[in-house]
Amino acid sequence: MIDFARVQKELQECSRDIESSGIKVSPKSDSLARLTGTIPGPIGTPYEGGTFQIDITLPVMGKFEWELKDGYPFEPPKMQFATKVWHPNISSQSGAICLDILKDQWSPALTLKTALLSVQALLSAPEPDDPQDAVVAQQYLRDYQTFVGTARYWTETFAKPSSLGVEEKVSKLVEMGFPEVLVRSTLESAGGDENLALEKLCSG
Structure with a gap:
């Protein structure tokens, strides 16, 4: 019981x-x-x-x-x-x-x-040597910066009450003339940071 x-x-x-x-x-x-x-x-x-x-x-x-x-x-x-x-x-x-x-x-x-x-x-304190998700563990071990960017983006998108913010950022950057697919991947690699994403898109 x-x-x-x-x-x-x-x-x-x-x-x-x-x-x-x-x-x-x-x-x-x-x-x-x-x-x-x-x-x-x-x-x-x-x-x-x-x-x-x-x-x-x-x-x-x-x-x-x-x-x-x-x-x-x-x-x-x-x-x-x-x-x-x-x-x-x-x-x-x-x-x-x-x-x-x-x-x-x-x-x-x-x-x-x-x-x-x-x-x-x-x-x-992740333990990538005893993973539950092998794909994430591989990324963590091989390309830590990308892992951090993706984890931050997921936090922005799924764990914050203002997850509308992500869609707003996407539409703002798309309005500036950048393609949506590129905007989404750049935002993800920038951990949801709109200004950093814009810098990357402009320099890219």
């Missing part, structure tokens, strides 16, 4: 220090088995300024005696990114996260908040 009393307590603790941590956990519906976690992108990374949503499903005890599962907190929560993110340890397709504490390193002493803090730390 999921220990719902504990989950309630964890949610209260999260909401108490949301100001300092920026980490939020809220129920998706009446059931506390499905939650949404929110983490801010770490400062000094290509994810800075973004707000990332993570789907959390708490494991329920196995229905049969031979399924020796005790449910949360004895089993790790299942977490995956609902916000698209470009990172070696997170699938750019499904949002699946490759992180040891969400698998075999989980301990009932950990909480949803510590798990989300670990996910946030993973954004700061």
Whole structure:
């Protein structure tokens, strides 16, 4: 069984220090088995300024005696990114996260908040040698600058409330006479920075 009393307590603790941590956990519906976690992108990374949503499903005890599962907190929560993110340890397709504490390193002493803090730390310190997304990991290892530009562009596009901004920037630059395909790729390589993209387009 999921220990719902504990989950309630964890949610209260999260909401108490949301100001300092920026980490939020809220129920998706009446059931506390499905939650949404929110983490801010770490400062000094290509994810800075973004707000990332993570789907959390708490494991329920196995229905049969031979399924020796005790449910949360004895089993790790299942977490995956609902916000698209470009990172070696997170699938750019499904949002699946490759992180040891969400698998075999989980301990009932950990909480949803510590798990989300670990996910946030993973954004700061990718481990490309143990990738969830091989394509991103290859780019990270071979062409770090392009990786940073792409990660920043994805943050601008998917993790910022003003993601309309990207479309506005595209249409502004297209109005200046640049082809849309070129505008989009240049904006992406400039990490969504309109002025830098314009410089590149003018010098290109």
